[in-house]
Amino acid sequence: MSAVAAVRQESRPAQGARKAPDEFAALDRLGAVVTLKRDETLFREGDAAQYYFKVVQGAVRSCKLLRDGRRHVGDFYLPGDFIGLDAEQDYIFTAEAIADATVVRYSRRSVEALAAQEPKIGRRLLSLACHSLNAAQQQMLLLSRKTAEERIASFLMGIAEKKGGMQVTLPMTRTDIGDHLGLTMETVSRALAHLKHEGVIELKSSHDVRIRDREALADLAEAY
């Protein structure tokens, strides 16, 4: 078993469309393992996009900065998720580890060569891109029209759905969540406190949420 396959073994891919399909098994031979400490950078916005990545362990965030420092977190990547599939020439966002993380790195050139031989790979890449596009459209609706509480509800529902449970672990800080949802960390904190007060969620610790009333949370999230 190759080193990469061994690492894969440890990973627990998320369910649904983001799951690593069998077609990608051939890719493992191409992959190199990368480990990151908390807050370490995987790549920077503007770097030449030479690689695709897949998260094996830990968590990664993508972010973009405005000149004056305002930050936006595009997405959070958990074990099983691919990073960089949207890259054209250069990466258009920076990727950093939220917590200590293990990531597999694939050369885009090799993947493209493989895709040329095996059409399934190409189709799967397209399917993953479409799925990201759908997620992005949901997120734009959220950022455009939802209230703070609805944003938090949508966010929690999204993670719970991906993990498939009522128990949700948030490896990121309140600031990260805020920058992802277009809010400040204070507003995130208050919205969570309010949901807790209403009995919709339970905060076992600031990073461990249990959904007590799924109905109510889904109702707030609207889009679900």
Place this chain on the structure above:
Amino acid sequence: MSAVAAVRQESRPAQGARKAPDEFAALDRLGAVVTLKRDETLFREGDAAQYYFKVVQGAVRSCKLLRDGRRHVGDFYLPGDFIGLDAEQDYIFTAEAIADATVVRYSRRSVEALAAQEPKIGRRLLSLACHSLNAAQQQMLLLSRKTAEERIASFLMGIAEKKGGMQVTLPMTRTDIGDHLGLTMETVSRALAHLKHEGVIELKSSHDVRIRDREALADLAEAY
């Protein structure tokens, strides 16, 4: 020359990655022409996604609604733009004509069959999807962190860049723009009035904008 090719001839594809590539010429045989009156629906959110579309004339908007009527306009599609490339099983937004429009309709099944034979088609689809994804990420940054005036500036810069000129025509209403940028139509109107007052733009009519100070506008838009 087929009817579709004739219609194509009339269209003036936008510049850049959204331009119809030569590989798609073969598609014209598959296309059927559809005409829409202002505010007519091309398809609805939830409909089975049987077709891809390409705008030939006029303009189309994609939109999503929350239960209580809050609306989000995901994108505006101008001549040369493709619609529905992001669809998985069903369409996830409604598409409506902003002004009288002509659109070409391609059966997805036929396109997929063609893509199976001609790998270039598949690669082009993936490239278009990546490009949309990049645009979506820019829009999320805008919705998450930019001020009203910055949003308007970014929006104007985006259209100007696509059309390649300082003269911009806005076929959509202030409400449409607001729903696209996460603002109200009043705020859109005020932001435009302010940019005009500052001498950055000129409003020849409410739908015809001329950019007078590209520097200043780009600076406000930040991301450019």
Place this chain on the structure above:
DNA sequence: CGTTATTTTGATATACTTCAATAGGGGTGG
């Protein structure tokens, strides 16, 4: 031309931000 839809402009309200202070929580060194 009269009628209706859209846009502009003004006054007020509010959700969220900003600023500020306190409280946890987890790791490290004494």
Place this chain on the structure above:
DNA sequence: CCACCCCTATTGAAGTATATCAAAATAACG
């Protein structure tokens, strides 16, 4: 193992950008 420190989160009070409500001014349309 405890005490201290730093970082993150919570909570409170005040400020602000944008929304909402309302009316007038254009523009579009039959």
